Amino acid sequence: MERIRKGEVRALARAISVIEDSAPESTALLKSLFAHSGKARVIGLTGAPGAGKSTLVDHLAREYRKQEKTVGIVAVDPTSPYTGGAILGDRIRMQAHHADPGIYIRSMATRGFLGGLARTTNDVATALDASGKDIILIETVGVGQDEVDIVRLADITVVILVPGMGDDVQTIKAGIMEIADIFVINKSDREGADRVEREIRAMQTLAIRKDQWTPPIVKTVASEGKGITDLAAVISNYEKFLQQKNLLLKKKISNWQERLVEMLRDALLDRLINERMQKGDVARLAADVAEHRRDPYSLVEEIVNTYTGLGDRGIG
Amino acid sequence: MERIRKGEVRALARAISVIEDSAPESTALLKSLFAHSGKARVIGLTGAPGAGKSTLVDHLAREYRKQEKTVGIVAVDPTSPYTGGAILGDRIRMQAHHADPGIYIRSMATRGFLGGLARTTNDVATALDASGKDIILIETVGVGQDEVDIVRLADITVVILVPGMGDDVQTIKAGIMEIADIFVINKSDREGADRVEREIRAMQTLAIRKDQWTPPIVKTVASEGKGITDLAAVISNYEKFLQQKNLLLKKKISNWQERLVEMLRDALLDRLINERMQKGDVARLAADVAEHRRDPYSLVEEIVNTYTGLGDRGIG
Numbered sequence: 001m002e003r004i005r006k007g008e009v010r011a012l013a014r015a016i017s018v019i020e021d022s023a024p025e026s027t028a029l030l031k032s033l034f035a036h037s038g039k040a041r042v043i044g045l046t047g048a049p050g051a052g053k054s055t056l057v058d059h060l061a062r063e064y065r066k067q068e069k070t071v072g073i074v075a076v077d078p079t080s081p082y083t084g085g086a087i088l089g090d091r092i093r094m095q096a097h098h099a100d101p102g103i104y105i106r107s108m109a110t111r112g113f114l115g116g117l118a119r120t121t122n123d124v125a126t127a128l129d130a131s132g133k134d135i136i137l138i139e140t141v142g143v144g145q146d147e148v149d150i151v152r153l154a155d156i157t158v159v160i161l162v163p164g165m166g167d168d169v170q171t172i173k174a175g176i177m178e179i180a181d182i183f184v185i186n187k188s189d190r191e192g193a194d195r196v197e198r199e200i201r202a203m204q205t206l207a208i209r210k211d212q213w214t215p216p217i218v219k220t221v222a223s224e225g226k227g228i229t230d231l232a233a234v235i236s237n238y239e240k241f242l243q244q245k246n247l248l249l250k251k252k253i254s255n256w257q258e259r260l261v262e263m264l265r266d267a268l269l270d271r272l273i274n275e276r277m278q279k280g281d282v283a284r285l286a287a288d289v290a291e292h293r294r295d296p297y298s299l300v301e302e303i304v305n306t307y308t309g310l311g312d313r314g315i316g
Numbered sequence: 317m318e319r320i321r322k323g324e325v326r327a328l329a330r331a332i333s334v335i336e337d338s339a340p341e342s343t344a345l346l347k348s349l350f351a352h353s354g355k356a357r358v359i360g361l362t363g364a365p366g367a368g369k370s371t372l373v374d375h376l377a378r379e380y381r382k383q384e385k386t387v388g389i390v391a392v393d394p395t396s397p398y399t400g401g402a403i404l405g406d407r408i409r410m411q412a413h414h415a416d417p418g419i420y421i422r423s424m425a426t427r428g429f430l431g432g433l434a435r436t437t438n439d440v441a442t443a444l445d446a447s448g449k450d451i452i453l454i455e456t457v458g459v460g461q462d463e464v465d466i467v468r469l470a471d472i473t474v475v476i477l478v479p480g481m482g483d484d485v486q487t488i489k490a491g492i493m494e495i496a497d498i499f500v501i502n503k504s505d506r507e508g509a510d511r512v513e514r515e516i517r518a519m520q521t522l523a524i525r526k527d528q529w530t531p532p533i534v535k536t537v538a539s540e541g542k543g544i545t546d547l548a549a550v551i552s553n554y555e556k557f558l559q560q561k562n563l564l565l566k567k568k569i570s571n572w573q574e575r576l577v578e579m580l581r582d583a584l585l586d587r588l589i590n591e592r593m594q595k596g597d598v599a600r601l602a603a604d605v606a607e608h609r610r611d612p613y614s615l616v617e618e619i620v621n622t623y624t625g626l627g628d629r630g631i632g
Contacts, residue, residue: 027613034611146462249606256602256612261585263616268584269577271626286572290565295350296572297343300579309625310587 001032004131007070009104012131016106019123030123037129040072043235044138044151045184046176047160052186056160056222056231057139061103063232064135070102072128076121076140076150104128118149119262152179153255155248156238158231160184161200163192177203180215181238184231188219211247213238268308276307317348320447323386325420328447332422335439346439353445356388359551360454360467361500362492363476368502372476372538372547373455377419379548380451386418388444392437392456392466420444434465435578468495469571471564472554474547476500477516479508493519496531497554500547504535527563529554584624592623 003011015033018026045060047053054075061071106128108121125136138154140147151157159180164187177200185196197217204214216234220227242248273282285303288294304310319327331349334342361376363369370391377387422444424437437454444452454470456463467473475496480503493516501512513533520530532550536543558564589598601619604610620626 027617031611031613034608034613038608252606253599253603256605257598260598260602260605260612260616261589263612264588264619265581265585267616267620268588268624268626269581271620271624272580272584273577276626282573282576283569286576287569289572289576290568292350292354295347296576296579297347297350300576300583301343303580304583304587308584308587310584310592 001036004033004127005036007101007132009101012104012127013106015127016124019127020108020120026123030126033126033130035130037126040125040129040133040136041156041239042125042129042136042138042154043156043158044140044154045158045160046140046147046151047184047186048162049141051160051162052222053139053141053160056184056186056220056228057137059222059225059228060231061135061137063228065100065102067232069134070132071104072125072131072133072136073103073105074121074124074128074136074138075105075107076117076138076147104131104133117146118153119259119266121150122153122259148176148179153259155242155251156181156235158182158184158235160186161196162187163190163196178207181213182215182231182234183217184227185217185219186222188227189221193219211245213241272303272307277303317352320349320443321352323417323448325417328420328443329422331443332440335443336424336436342439346442349442349446351446353442356441356445356449356452357472357555358441358445358452358454358470359472359474360456360470361474361476362456362463362467363500363502364478365457367476367478368538369455369457369476372500372502372536372544373453375538375541375544376547377451377453379544381416381418383548385450386448387420388441388447388449388452389419389421390437390440390444390452390454391421391423392433392454392463420447420449433462434469435575435582437466438469438575464492464495469575471558471567472497472551474498474500474551476502477512478503479506479512494523497529498531498547498550499533500543501533501535502538504543505537509535527561529557588619588623593619 004015015029017023018029045053045057057073057075061073064071106124108117108124121138121140125138128136138150140150157179159176159182161183163185183200185193187193197219200217209215216237218227218231218234220231222228239248242251285294285299289296289299320331331345333339334345361369361373373389373391377389380387422440424433424440441452441454454466456466473495475492475498477499479501499516501509503509513535516533525531532553534543534547534550536547538544555564558567601610601615605612605615
């Protein structure tokens with residue numbers, strides 16, 4: 001813990017691996033990490049594949065370094081033609097910041113997490129927070145519900161669009177527009193940037209947010225570093241807005257509500273399967289269902305009633 | 317039930333709405349639907365946005381109609397530049413088959429499902445199965461884990477690729493190649509179709525499937541109806557392969573294993589939150605965590621111990 005809190009890269013990397021692997025010691029580790037967390041600002045950035053997220057995030061990180069803030073980056077990208085791309089990209093990006101101990105980048109593999117990708121990503125963010133990073137940037141591709149959940153649970157959510165992508169290709173998930181606190185139009189030197197801006201504006205006239213905030217639109221050309229200072233300023237404005245209206249705590253409470261429910265769901269299942277039922281029980285019951293000897297809906301009720309104390313006549 | 321089993325469209329549509337909404341009567345409904353299900357072959361089709369899935373699925377449905385088989389289609393598409401596209405597309409597609417009562421198409425909204433998209437989709441497939449459809453086609457965009465889970469749980473999984481999309485844009489999820497029983501290269505009159513085929517072949521030399529099946533590659537031009545008969549034949553071949561090797565039941569058992577676990581997870585949480593805890597409990601505890609008065613990891617253990625009988629000293 002001491003070494004993580006001092007920001008030692010190796011200790012931090014090992015802690016994150018323990019969290020990713022759901023190793024037996026991970027709960028104890030997370031408890032102590034949590035005690036030292038809560039100071040960082042978590043910014044989630046998402047957008048279509050090819051929107052230039054990594055480049056934008058790298059430049060934004062440099063901008064924060066100029067402001068003497070330390071930065072942790074968590075990159076989650078489940079889309080890739082085949083596998084392996086993310087890990088390679090990670091190494092290349094690490095090299096670009098190699099000389100700077102104030103930036104730490106971690107790519108997340110995206111499969112096989114007990115407890116889901118969103119929860120693991122948040123736990124990794126807690127580790128970065130505890131290691132003393134001032135700003136945590138979480139980037140994901142905005143294509144699946146998992147990815148939307150990840151950035152939705154950040155303090156501030158940035159949605160990145162690009163001009164010139166047809167309806168077919170601008171494959172962001174329906175509903176992602178609604179989670180944006182700030183819009184970025186990246187590659188804004190391309191034709192069509194104004195059209196994207198008009199579309200966002202048109203959408204905004206349809207729905208007014210409960211908090212009365214109108215998500216501003218920042219135009220950037222991340223590859224040339226253009227617009228990054230503006231973006232940092234707009235993020236800072238929104239942060240001030242949240243603080244003035246006392247909304248940051250409110251948002252954190254509603255985020256924790258969701259996270260607690262997820263954690264409970266996993267903890268209950270884990271106890272049932274691993275401590276109450278016998279190994280092979282589920283496989284045997286699945287065979288009963290597959291061969292239509294039992295219906296799965298009654299079966300689930302029966303298991304809950306028999307094994308847990310959460311049954312209708314349970315003793316809970 | 318009688319009206320659903322006779323294949324009456326209105327009864328079926330209402331049943332599906334009850335399932336989608338997780339209405340109180342949905343469990344009872346699903347129990348009786350399950351009793352009449354188990355005859356249909358479920359085929360999952362997935363691919364990148366813009367791969368021409370709907371067109372392909374529509375033509376495949378027509379092919380099955382020629383073989384005098386009835387067809388149910390479940391279309392799940394969470395990606396869309398803004399909202400509304402799926403519903404519109406659904407109506408247009410329904411019209412194309414309007415005269416034919418042997419085809420039923422249903423688009424799924426993709427948000428806000430209790431119990432997850434994959435589970436709801438499977439339950440809808442059960443309803444179509446009980447209504448007497450011989451073939452159920454489930455189509456999804458292969459971008460998020462949810463979507464991959466949906467087609468992975470079909471009897472037969474078809475992955476649709478297209479030539480000429482850069483690495484950046486061929487945004488299928490890493491790992492999706494591995495779930496294919498059959499590959500389709502759609503729009504195969506475009507340049508690059510051979511390159512895609514070579515890439516699939518190259519990948520296949522790296523990993524041999526446990527069941528020794530080498531997923532065949534079918535080239536189609538769905539918009540012109542080309543290659544659809546081939547695709548139906550290849551699907552039928554794979555079905556025979558599964559039956560000869562007695563693999564269909566094996567696959568169904570392993571699918572039900574996953575589905576049962578998901579159902580248990582949701583049922584346990586539902587009982588805990590709605591029957592054991594008080595309304596507002598979670599919100600109050602979330603505030604404690606957000607203000608760092610408690611750590612969430614210990615809290616979850618405590619709740620499980622206190623409320624469920626699944627605790628370490630529980631009475632289960």
